[in-house]
Amino acid sequence: MTHTVEKIGGTSMSRFTEVLNNIWLRKKNNDLFNRIFVVSAYAGITDLLLEHKKTGNAGVYSCFAEAEQEDAWIDRLNLVEEKLLAINKQMFVGADLEDANRFISRRIRDAEQCMQSLHSLCSYGHFQLEEHLSTVREMLASIGEAHSAYNSTKLLKNNQIPARFVDLTGWKQERPLAIDQMITETFKGLDPSKELLIVTGYTQCSEQLMRTFDRGYSEMTFAKIAALTGAREAVIHKEFHLSSADPRLVGEENVVTIGMTNFDVADQLSNLGMEAIHPRAAREIRKGGIHIRIKNTFEPDHLGTIIDNNYCNPRPCVEIIAGRKDVVGIEVFDQDMLGSPEHDIHISQTIKELKLQLVNKEADANSITFYVAGNRKKINRIMRLIEEKYPLAEVKMHNVAIVSAVGSDIKIKGMLARTVSALSDAGINVLALHQSVRQVEMQCIVAENDYEDAIRALHFSLIEAENHGDVIRKIAV
Ligand SMILES: Nc1ncnc2c1ncn2[C@@H]1O[C@H](COP(=O)(O)OP(=O)(O)O)[C@@H](O)[C@H]1O
Numbered sequence: 001m002t003h004t005v006e007k008i009g010g011t012s013m014s015r016f017t018e019v020l021n022n023i024w025l026r027k028k029n030n031d032l033f034n035r036i037f038v039v040s041a042y043a044g045i046t047d048l049l050l051e052h053k054k055t056g057n058a059g060v061y062s063c064f065a066e067a068e069q070e071d072a073w074i075d076r077l078n079l080v081e082e083k084l085l086a087i088n089k090q091m092f093v094g095a096d097l098e099d100a101n102r103f104i105s106r107r108i109r110d111a112e113q114c115m116q117s118l119h120s121l122c123s124y125g126h127f128q129l130e131e132h133l134s135t136v137r138e139m140l141a142s143i144g145e146a147h148s149a150y151n152s153t154k155l156l157k158n159n160q161i162p163a164r165f166v167d168l169t170g171w172k173q174e175r176p177l178a179i180d181q182m183i184t185e186t187f188k189g190l191d192p193s194k195e196l197l198i199v200t201g202y203t204q205c206s207e208q209l210m211r212t213f214d215r216g217y218s219e220m221t222f223a224k225i226a227a228l229t230g231a232r233e234a235v236i237h238k239e240f241h242l243s244s245a246d247p248r249l250v251g252e253e254n255v256v257t258i259g260m261t262n263f264d265v266a267d268q269l270s271n272l273g274m275e276a277i278h279p280r281a282a283r284e285i286r287k288g289g290i291h292i293r294i295k296n297t298f299e300p301d302h303l304g305t306i307i308d309n310n311y312c313n314p315r316p317c318v319e320i321i322a323g324r325k326d327v328v329g330i331e332v333f334d335q336d337m338l339g340s341p342e343h344d345i346h347i348s349q350t351i352k353e354l355k356l357q358l359v360n361k362e363a364d365a366n367s368i369t370f371y372v373a374g375n376r377k378k379i380n381r382i383m384r385l386i387e388e389k390y391p392l393a394e395v396k397m398h399n400v401a402i403v404s405a406v407g408s409d410i411k412i413k414g415m416l417a418r419t420v421s422a423l424s425d426a427g428i429n430v431l432a433l434h435q436s437v438r439q440v441e442m443q444c445i446v447a448e449n450d451y452e453d454a455i456r457a458l459h460f461s462l463i464e465a466e467n468h469g470d471v472i473r474k475i476a477v
């Protein structure tokens with residue numbers, strides 16, 4: 001096991017000069033190679049191609065799928081092309097710029113043609129658009145990663161580094177293969193000891209990457225490659241160190257870097273939309289017995305954070321304050337619910353079918369509240385469906401935020417009391433409170449407007465007050 005597999009997130013990718021200097025060119029001679037890079041689309045591009053990951057705002061795909069205005073998706077696709085070409089212009093000049101533009105414009109035109117043809121085909125009742133939508137979604141998504149991987153390879157070659165564009169998008173491939181086979185076959189003929197391999201974060205596969213793993217899918221490609229090629233270490237390059245809270249909210253000068261943590265903590269964070277790592281990707285890497293290192297792209301000398309399955313902080317404490325805005329609490333009150341799980345089962349199933357994200361839920365004798373995230377249209381739809389199914393129930397919608405204190409071990413007396421006091425001392429009303437018996441995280445539901453203040457208050461009382469220094473649990477390996 002000599003090589004590493006390294007993923008570069010979209011936010012970092014957009015700062016391509018720093019990626020070039022801090023990640024690629026930094027290593028010299030023997031250390032330069034034996035690194036396989038899996039790259040995400042440049043920041044915001046997948047959001048434009050599909051839909052906004054957090055707000056659900058329409059992108060090319062959602063316009064095409066909803067087809068309210070027939071040609072709205074074409075305008076959006078042209079807008080994406082403009083953005084991609086603008087990125088090229090920042091990176092290349094002359095013949096290189098022309099080549100980069102030709103590559104990506106061809107893919108966009110191919111996709112446009114397929115989608116146009118599909119549209120005409122589906123004007124005949126024999127062909128149903130719905131049956132092909134997931135394929136269209138996959139095709140569109142792959143454009144973002146093909147663009148960033150192609151450009152990165154070109155940039156490296158321009159800097160005299162041997163590099164190869166490894167295209168897992170299966171563009172114009174006859175038939176999709178199963179994901180494991182697609183990766184194994186592709187890597188068979190490649191030698192990472194001789195050149196840097198720059199791999200698209202999107203993989204075309206018979207399982208359909210997004211249908212199986214959804215957004216953040218490049219981490220799945222990354223995890224599969226790490227496991228299937230037997231990597232020594234799986235590295236994720238991000239915009240910030242994995243920190244005790246979002247540095248944008250709490251201030252870079254106040255947060256503490258996390259030195260070590262475990263996959264359990266990472267799962268809690270990804271449930272809140274802070275994808276330290278995609279939970280399914282984590283499973284793949286964990287099964288392969290590989291640890292993950294999260295690194296800050298802009299501080300290349302820092303050891304970063306190790307996520308290891310066996311890690312537990314020897315001193316119980318809160319390590320991270322995370323949270324999520326734009327959560328809707330759907331409260332269903334129905335006295336017929338007493339003693340029966342029927343409402344819970346049915347509503348949970350509807351949430352799944354509508355592809356809303358269930359962040360948490362709580363229940364008492366005759367009411368149940370589902371905390372979900374997703375776009376407004378879907379939320380309104382589910383409210384309607386619940387009211388139709390249970391006409392005697394009272395269904396209410398609450399716009400809330402969730403703030404959460406997470407730690408690999410928080411099993412100490414008084415921790416929950418301290419958390420709630422921190423919020424009440426800051427004048428914030430706690431609407432609901434959850435802590436599971438495993439005691440890995442405590443979640444407080446607060447009004448949406450209180451989100452930022454609540455994060456800062458919890459960070460101040462539970463982390464800053466502990467004087468951890470620069471790093472919570474320095475890396476010991
Ligand atoms: N605890 C945290 N540590 C570091 N970054 C965080 C944390 N919580 C939220 N963030 C935010 O996550 C963002 C990175 O998001 P992410 O989806 O991982 O980006 P990418 O994969 O494009 O690099 C940062 O901009 C930062 O504001």
Ligand SMILES: N[C@@H](CC(=O)OP(=O)(O)O)C(=O)O
Nearest residue numbers: 009010040046215216217218
């Ligand atoms: N760009 C894709 C894949 C991905 O994983 O992106 P990022 O690494 O920037 O989260 C998405 O947004 O879903």
